[in-house]
Amino acid sequence: MSMDLVSASPAFVLGIPLLFAFLTPLANRVSKDLRDAMFVIGLLLTALFVGIMAYEVYTSGSWIYVFGSEESRPTQTASYFRIMFAADGFSALASITMVITALGAGLYSFAYMEGNTGMEKFYTLFFLTLAGVMGMVLTADLFNLFVWFEVTSIASCGLVAFQNYKVKSVEAALKYMFISVLGGLFFLVSIGLLYGEYGVLNFFLLADALTGGMIDKVALSIIIVVFAMKASSVPMHMWAPDVYAESPGSVTPFIAITSLGSLFVLTRIIFTLFRYSFGVAAVGHLLIILGLLSMFVGISMALKQSDVKRLIAYLSVSQIGYMLMAIGVAFATLDSADYSSFGAMALEGGLFHMINDGVYKALLFLSAASVVYATGIGDLNKLGGLAHKMPYTTMFFLLGGLSIAGVPPLSGFSSKLLIYQSVYLYHPILAIIALVVSIITFALIGKIFYSAFLGPDQGLTRGEVPRSMLVAMGILTVVVILFSLFPNYVVAEIVVPAVEGLGVVA
Amino acid sequence: MNWEMSKIVRTVTDIMVVPIIVYGIYLIVHGHLTPGGGFQGGAVIASSTALLIIAYGSFRDHKADLSSIESIGLTLFIILALLGLFLGATMFHNYSAGTGGLFGGTVPQGINPGYINTGGTVPLMNIMVGLEVAAALSLILLMMGKASDSVEVEA
Numbered sequence: 001m002s003m004d005l006v007s008a009s010p011a012f013v014l015g016i017p018l019l020f021a022f023l024t025p026l027a028n029r030v031s032k033d034l035r036d037a038m039f040v041i042g043l044l045l046t047a048l049f050v051g052i053m054a055y056e057v058y059t060s061g062s063w064i065y066v067f068g069s070e071e072s073r074p075t076q077t078a079s080y081f082r083i084m085f086a087a088d089g090f091s092a093l094a095s096i097t098m099v100i101t102a103l104g105a106g107l108y109s110f111a112y113m114e115g116n117t118g119m120e121k122f123y124t125l126f127f128l129t130l131a132g133v134m135g136m137v138l139t140a141d142l143f144n145l146f147v148w149f150e151v152t153s154i155a156s157c158g159l160v161a162f163q164n165y166k167v168k169s170v171e172a173a174l175k176y177m178f179i180s181v182l183g184g185l186f187f188l189v190s191i192g193l194l195y196g197e198y199g200v201l202n203f204f205l206l207a208d209a210l211t212g213g214m215i216d217k218v219a220l221s222i223i224i225v226v227f228a229m230k231a232s233s234v235p236m237h238m239w240a241p242d243v244y245a246e247s248p249g250s251v252t253p254f255i256a257i258t259s260l261g262s263l264f265v266l267t268r269i270i271f272t273l274f275r276y277s278f279g280v281a282a283v284g285h286l287l288i289i290l291g292l293l294s295m296f297v298g299i300s301m302a303l304k305q306s307d308v309k310r311l312i313a314y315l316s317v318s319q320i321g322y323m324l325m326a327i328g329v330a331f332a333t334l335d336s337a338d339y340s341s342f343g344a345m346a347l348e349g350g351l352f353h354m355i356n357d358g359v360y361k362a363l364l365f366l367s368a369a370s371v372v373y374a375t376g377i378g379d380l381n382k383l384g385g386l387a388h389k390m391p392y393t394t395m396f397f398l399l400g401g402l403s404i405a406g407v408p409p410l411s412g413f414s415s416k417l418l419i420y421q422s423v424y425l426y427h428p429i430l431a432i433i434a435l436v437v438s439i440i441t442f443a444l445i446g447k448i449f450y451s452a453f454l455g456p457d458q459g460l461t462r463g464e465v466p467r468s469m470l471v472a473m474g475i476l477t478v479v480v481i482l483f484s485l486f487p488n489y490v491v492a493e494i495v496v497p498a499v500e501g502l503g504v505v506a
Numbered sequence: 507m508n509w510e511m512s513k514i515v516r517t518v519t520d521i522m523v524v525p526i527i528v529y530g531i532y533l534i535v536h537g538h539l540t541p542g543g544g545f546q547g548g549a550v551i552a553s554s555t556a557l558l559i560i561a562y563g564s565f566r567d568h569k570a571d572l573s574s575i576e577s578i579g580l581t582l583f584i585i586l587a588l589l590g591l592f593l594g595a596t597m598f599h600n601y602s603a604g605t606g607g608l609f610g611g612t613v614p615q616g617i618n619p620g621y622i623n624t625g626g627t628v629p630l631m632n633i634m635v636g637l638e639v640a641a642a643l644s645l646i647l648l649m650m651g652k653a654s655d656s657v658e659v660e661a
Contacts, residue, residue, distance in 0.1 A: 011597035015588055022580040029574060068590065068598040 007072035009053035010065040010085040013095060013134050016045045021127035028120035036110065039123045043106045046130065050099045054092040058497055062088030064140065084202060086140040089497025093351060094137035094264040096494065097358035098257055100479055102130050104362050105254040108472035111465070112250040112373060122162055128155035129254060133261040137268075142191050142201040145265065149187065149230075153180035156258050160247040172239075172246035179239045183226040190219035190226075203272045210273060220274055224286070227269070230262035233324055234293040237317045241301075244313035245378075249369025252309065253362030256316055260358050263320065267327055267351075271502040275334060284332025288430065291325030294318060295437045302444055307378045308368045308452060311444065312361075315404060318437055319357050325434065326350030326419045329426045342425040344499065349418030352495045356403070356411045356483060363400035363476040367393050370469060371452055374461040380451045388457040390464050396473045397453065401445035403480055406438045411480055414487035510563045519561035526554040534636035538625035544632040548639025555644040559651045572645040579637030586627055586634065600626040 005012075020042030028035040056063075063073045065085040085091075106126065113119060132152030139145050157180065161173030194216070195201055198209040210216050225236070232240035240259065244252050274283050298318030305311040326346045333343030370393045371386060372378045387394040403412035416438060424431035464470065483490055510516065530551035537543030559565060587598045594601035603626025604612045611623040622629075 008591050008596065011588075011591060015584060015591075015597055019581065019584045019588065022577045022584065025573060025577040026581065029570075065596065067596055068600065069596050070599070072596050 004072045006052055006056050007063065007065070009049045009056065010087045010091075010138055011067070012049040013046060013053060013138065014085075014131055016042060016049060017127040017131035017134065020045075021124045021131065024123040024127070025120045032119075035120055035123065039106065039126075042127060043103055043130075046134075047099045047103060050092075050095045053087055054096055054494075057087055057089055057092045057501075058493060062086070062501060083144050084140045085138045086203075086501075087138070088501030089494075089499070090264075090268060090351075090501030091138045092501070093355055093494055093498040094261065095134055097260065097264075097355045098130070098133050098137070100476070101253050101257045101358050101362045102126075104366060104472045104476040105250055105252075106472075107475070108366050108369075108469050109250040111468045112369065113248065116163065122159070125155045125158040125162070126251070126254070129159060129258065132156075133258055136261050137264045140203045142194065142203070142206065144201075146184065146187055146191055150180075150184050152258050152261070153177070153184060156251075156255055159251045160243055160255060162251070163248050166246070168242075168246040169248070172242040175239050176243045179229060179236075183229050186222050187226045190222040193219040203268075207272050212278065217278065220269075220278065223269055224266065224274075224283070227262045227266035228290055228324075230259060231266060231320055231324075232259045232294075232317050233290045233320055234297040234317065237294065237298070240317055241310050241313040244316065244365070245307060245310040249309070249366070249372055252365040252369065256361055256365065257358055259316075259320070260354060263323060263354065268502065270327070270331055275331070280334045281332050284328045284330075284334070287324050287328030287331060289328075291321040291323070291328055292430070292433060294321030294324060295433065296321070299437050299440050299444075303440070306380050308371060308380055308383070308448060309365070309378055311380070311448060312364050312368055315364075315441060315444065316357075316361055318441065319353075319361065319404065321437070322416065322419055322434060323350045323353050323357070325423060325430060326353065329423050329430070333426065338426070342422040345418055346422035346426070347499050347502075348491060348495050349415055349422055351498050352418060352487075352491055353412075353415035355490075355494065356415045356480075359476055359479050359483065360400045360403040360410075360412060363396055363473060363480060364404060366469070366473050366476070367397035367400060368448075370465045370473070371397075373469070374463075374465055377460065380448060383452040383460065384455045385453075385457040386461060387453040389461050390453075392464055392470050393473070394453045396477055398449060399477055399480055401449060402442075403484070405442035405445050407442065409484055411483035411487065414484070414491075418491075511561050516561050519557050523554045523557060526557070527551055530554070530636070530640070534632055535629060536620075536622065537632035537636075538628045539620040539622065544635025545639050547632075548636040548641075549643055551636070551640035552643030552647065555647050559647060565648065565651065567648075569645060569648060572641045572648070575641035576638050576645065579634045579641065583631055583634040583638070586631055590627065600628065602626040603628075 020038055024035050024038050027038045065072065065087055066074050067083045069082060109122070109126070113122060116122070129152055132148050132155055135148030136145060136152060139148060157173045157177045160176055161170045163169050191201065194206060197215050198206060200206050200209055229236035243255055247255055270283060295318045298314050298321060302311050302314035302318065305314060327350045330339070330343045330347035330350065333339045370390070371383065374390060375383065375386070377383055399410070403410040406412045406416040416434070420431045420434060423434065530547045533542035533550055534544055534547030537547065590599035590601050591597045602608070602610045604610060609623055609625050609629045611621055613621060613624050
């Protein structure tokens with residue numbers, strides 16, 4: 001019965017954002033400065049506990065945190081009626097991705113959202129979304145997953161529609177809400193099916209209980225569609241460009257991170273539940289097809305966009321395809337000798353790409369938001385010559401853009417190289433399509449860079465964006481540079497434990 | 507809105523609001539013993555707000571206060587959950603059950619009529635949820651009353 005902050009870190013990762021979500025409106029009654037300070041303190045404390053949890057996972061292994069139990073690290077999972085959080089390499093990787101993006105988006109919000117009333121509600125929604133995605137990736141219980149899924153959906157809808165004087169934002173939020181509610185209810189149906197059949201909701205117990213009957217297949221198929229939809233995979237991507245393009249610029253990366261969170265959850269469910277009930281090849285091929293579609297359709301749709309945020313939104317859809325394809329290849333080879341020869345590498349590449357994608361996409365979205373903030377224009381045909389007045393934003397955009405295009409030696413290249421190498425061995429055509437999509441991505445980044453930043457100064461802006469926005473983008477830039485400089489270290493220290501956390505041993 | 511209902515309605519409302527609130531509080535504090543709990547009791551309390559709005563028509567703007575009550579309820583709920591961590595073992599751990607303090611009584615074995623001074627943190631959390639729900643639903647009702655405020659009444 002003693003307090004153990006390290007063992008309790010998963011609870012704090014969830015509890016701190018929840019606590020500060022409700023403290024900020026109270027602080028607002030005292031003063032606006034206190035409210036803003038609370039926001040930063042909440043974000044930093046969350047980051048601290050994510051760091052503590054990750055460090056503990058990497059140094060002394062994973063553990064299960066059981067809410068309300070007598071011991072903070074129960075040796076046996078007899079108390080499976082309680083809610084459990086899995087603190088393992090996979091949730092560490094996911095929560096690190098979330099918290100880096102949240103820090104960037106949060107600091108960026110200060111200057112970007114200035115002039116909007118009711119900012120305490122913005123902070124509440126921001127913290128609730130953060131708590132929701134953290135709960136989603138940490139939980140080891142299907143019903144608890146549904147709860148966090150709904151918390152994330154509702155809070156992020158509020159964020160999308162926060163500037164409710166913009167009709168398009170409200171429309172995008174409505175679309176997002178429909179998709180989320182539909183997905184959530186279908187997910188609930190599938191939870192009901194599994195609970196009715198086996199009487200357990202815990203991932204580990206369910207994995208032991210699954211027999212592969214008809215009901216399992218129906219339930220797990222619904223789950224795969226729901227989370228692929230929330231991850232904005234083609235053909236369920238129609239909401240993503242609207243939501244990304246019309247949400248306030250500072251929260252766009254945060255909305256994108258809820259999609260990435262759904263992809264993390266999909267990966268965990270596939271690897272903990274599906275492998276015991278479905279033939280692995282069927283699910284693997286489905287994911288590969290979804291991945292190829294997302295890559296190809298996403299990039300084709302991006303070609304004809306002229307709005308900078310909408311274009312990046314479609315690029316983001318196509319990036320989701322890389323991860324789906326890599327996970328699909330890893331899963332399809334799971335039961336064969338191919339897994340150790342290249343399947344494990346595909347999984348490492350996919351997970352490494354997720355953490356990279358979370359960070360550089362946030363950088364890209366924030367620099368695009370800076371362009372819109374400084375000029376008031378999002379149309380690439382009307383922009384031009386911004387590099388003269390906005391040198392830092394230009395640099396940040398270039399770094400994020402080259403990283404998303406997979407240009408060596410940036411972080412996007414390291415993870416894409418792992419994916420190319422491994423999926424080539426599964427089938428060469430996969431690697432060829434992935435390469436072609438990367439080249440088109442590079443061309444599109446060139447298009448944005450050329451039309452928005454290069455050329456003669458057209459006097460569209462008075463100068464650089466406020467310093468706090470530059471600091472926020474700077475933090476993300478530092479992370480991208482670190483990941484680019486030490487990809488081996490990141491793979492060995494963060495990605496490999498995540499693969500182990502999925503319960504796959506090569 | 508500057509109309510109000512007849513004196514009979516207003517008088518009955520004045521009388522009825524008290525038992526409604528008392529019943530709501532009863533549901534909240536007996537949440538760990540009988541059907542009901544924080545959400546249900548809070549909803550009952552909020553129904554007294556609905557009654558007052560209908561009977562009197564006009565009301566002062568209490569939105570900021572209600573919003574604060576809501577935040578206080580939720581903050582205390584999370585603090586209770588975290589206290590489980592600091593005083594007990596894990597988050598949401600019921601550290602005060604059976605320790606003899608407030609709501610800390612032990613339940614005797616066998617059939618009994620239900621002892622209210624038991625349950626540890628569960629009744630406390632019910633109270634916090636009750637605060638939150640009562641304030642939030644009242645807030646929604648006030649917002650709706652305000653929305654109809656802007657519509658011109660046809661002569």
